[in-house]
Amino acid sequence: MTELVLRIALTVAAALVATGLYGALSQQSIVMIMMGLELVVNGLILGAGAFWWAGGQPVAASVLIVVLLTVMAVEMALGFAVALALYRARQVDLTDDAGELAG
Amino acid sequence: MxxxxxxxxxxxxxxxxxxxxxxxxxxxxxxxxxxxxxxxxxxxxxxxxxxxxxxxxxxxxxxxxxxxxxxxxxxxxxxLMPMTMVHNRRGSWAIALVAFGLLTAGVWLVPFPVRASAASRGVTSGPAVGPDPTVALGDALMGGQMLTMMTLGLALLATIVGAVAVAVSRR
Structure with a gap:
């Protein structure tokens, strides 16, 4: 029973990671790319929570969730900083318009 | 559950x-x-x-x-104006579906160890009732996981400085 719940939760987490991956790869808008990355981290949070529940409540799993929350805050802050700097420099909000470094 | x-x-x-x-x-x-x-x-x-x-x-x-x-x-x-702002939709779907397939295969094929304590006590759902998880988390962050906490604090500080430095006007 516990194992089945763990597998279902991890499957949902995998679906969230894959959805976020699709968004981060396919979207052109910088903010939408950040949403994709957030969805990936959302899946990781669910996975860590499921392992915490099913694995005898190891405190490391809840510490991992704290780390993931911090990762999300850092990603958000720096993503917005980059979006703002890019927009300030040349009124661009799509990644395809900011391809100077593309090979 | x-x-x-x-x-x-x-x-x-x-x-x-x-x-x-x-x-x-x-x-x-x-x-x-x-x-x-x-x-x-x-x-x-x-x-x-x-x-x-x-x-x-x-x-x-x-x-x-x-x-x-x-x-x-x-x-x-x-x-208000319907528009799609995507590139390489098919490739992205392919990569996402392959990732989902690999992860799901791992989830369902890996044998997870069954916790002996729960099985022996006849508990079929839910974990063992341990100490309050919030207290345990706080104890860990201020004790054994202090290095994690300090690293997170430093990363957040660096983010504040970096975000301001990137976003501030240079004119």
């Missing part, structure tokens, strides 16, 4: 998929928030009440900030 995880998991995945299909970016933001809240409620159901609440509070504020940025910068925040 199975019903809770399956139902809220379905909600989280469906709202997550809708994020990238609706026209309105503001709507996409609130769908993302719904996905996060569904996962947070699962966390609360698992017994991680503190972390689940933190996720809900943090994501609500974060999505509000995201809406502000969208209205400020994006060309089509309300989705």
């Amino acid at each position: 199975i019903a809770l995880v399956a139902a809220l998991g379905a909600v989280a995945v469906i709202t997550g998929l809708l994020v990238f299909t609706v026209d309105s970016m503001a709507r996409a933001t609130f769908l993302l928030l719904a996905s996060f809240v569904a996962v947070a409620v699962v966390l609360i159901g698992f017994g991680l009440g503190y972390l689940g609440t933190v996720v809900i509070l943090m994501m609500t504020i974060e999505m509000m900030i995201m809406v502000v940025f969208m209205v400020m910068l994006m060309m089509n925040p309300a989705g």
